[in-house]
Amino acid sequence: MSLRTRKITRNRLTPFSPFPGAPVEMVEEEYTIDVPLDWDRAVLVGVAAGTSLLLALAVAWSTDSIGSLLALSGVLPPVAYGVAAVFDLAWIICMALEWIARHDPRRARAPRIGGIIALGISMAAIAANGARAGGKTGLAVGVIGALVSLIAKGVWTLAIRATSRELSPVAQQYVARRQAAAGAELAMAQIERQLQRSRGQLAAYREAYGSTPEPETVTVERPSPDPDGPSGQPVRTTATVRSAVRAALTTMPDASTADIVEQLARVGIDTDEDTVQALSEPVSGQHPDSQDSSSATVLALAPHAPDDTITDTVRSAVRTVGRDLDAILPVVRRVHGTGVLRDTVRRILSDRVTG
Incomplete structure (x- = not known):
């Protein structure tokens, strides 16, 4: 008894050139094959x-x-x-x-x-x-x-x-666990979608009724930058900054205050070295950073005028202590404020300061 077959049509790519020497192109060609019948x-x-x-x-x-x-x-x-x-x-x-x-x-x-x-x-x-x-x-x-x-x-x-296909007990457990994992991912996607919708509604209510809550604040004592001035002044710091600073102090116990300020700035949290130092005492018992005393010395040796730019201050500091970024950064921040970024001073040192 011969094997019963049926013909099916398929397509394949084949090289074709209309005449000798012409460019060869790949074109589709139809062809038929015989396949056994699937009873x-x-x-x-x-x-x-x-x-x-x-x-x-x-x-x-x-x-x-x-x-x-x-x-x-x-x-x-x-x-x-x-x-x-x-x-x-x-x-x-x-x-x-x-x-x-x-x-x-x-x-x-x-x-x-x-x-x-x-x-x-x-x-x-x-x-x-x-x-x-x-x-x-x-x-x-x-x-x-x-x-x-x-x-x-x-x-x-x-x-x-x-x-259907009957599964063995082992295969049944495998399928059940994979289904559970896929179901958990689907459930989390739905929950995230609901959370986003709820956050949007809450933001709309707060915007409509002006009920945006004020962030919790905490008062810390910041050391005075003037040696002859008052011992300190109260500074209001949000609880978010406090938590971020303490988390950084816990994960980087050997880092300097300047390094912690730089790390927090990379994730969008603005703070300064005085706040970091004030919050470090009750958390890790660290002593004031040694860079404070060295930066005060540099500040005294590097003359500056009230109208000096950041570049002028960097140049003065370079003439005093050289191109040490860690020594120059505290000087610039004491003169121009704690908002000066480390990358700004680094860029001035590399692009503008000739020594």
């Missing part, structure tokens, strides 16, 4: 078509029988027959949900039980409609009509099991 697939297609037809006939019979029974209550016929379709659609939907959860027996159990209950109610309603006609003939018609839905469900159950 398993053909049979499954036929089973699916037959099962669909069987379900359609079962739903039609059930809807007509139960609809005529419900119409006796006096409701409109379209309503009665529409409600009658619910009985069979219920167990059909339950079977679809059971197939979706076929890789998780615990999830598939609930729709399986629900489908059996819905099928039992539908069969009872069909049998009751037959018994209403009276006599043995009516009851027999009702029972046979009820078996139509049972046969349809049985055939569909067999078809679903034929297309």
Whole structure:
């Protein structure tokens, strides 16, 4: 017996040149091949078509029988027959949900039980409609009509099991864990979307009613930059800056105050060395940074005028201590304020200062 085949058409790229010496181009070429017939697939297609037809006939019979029974209550016929379709659609939907959860027996159990209950109610309603006609003939018609839905469900159950694959316990655990991980990611995505929506609504309420809360502040004592001036002045610092400074002091216990200020500036938190030093005492017990005394010495040795620019101050400091960035930065910040960034002084040293 020869192997049955069927022809299918495919495309492939092939080089083509219209005449010798012409450029060669890759063009698509159609060709046919013979492939063996997949009898398993053909049979499954036929089973699916037959099962669909069987379900359609079962739903039609059930809807007509139960609809005529419900119409006796006096409701409109379209309503009665529409409600009658619910009985069979219920167990059909339950079977679809059971197939979706076929890789998780615990999830598939609930729709399986629900489908059996819905099928039992539908069969009872069909049998009751037959018994209403009276006599043995009516009851027999009702029972046979009820078996139509049972046969349809049985055939569909067999078809679903034929297309599914039974997993071993180990493979079942693997699939369950992967499904749980994917479900967790999906749940977090939904939660993040809800949080973003809630934050947007909260921002809109605050903007509309002017109820934006003021950030919590804490007062620290900043040392006076003038040796002859008062010992210190109160400075208001937000709790966010305080938490960030203390976190930096914990993770970088050996870093200088200038390094901590620079690290916090990179993440968008503005502070200064005096605040860092004031907050470091109760947290880590660190002593004032040695750069303060050295920077005071440099400040005294590097003359400056009130109208000096940052570049002028850097040049004066370079003439005093050389091109040491760590020694020059505190001087510049004492003269021009703590808002001067380390990168600014570094750029001046590399681009503008000639020594």
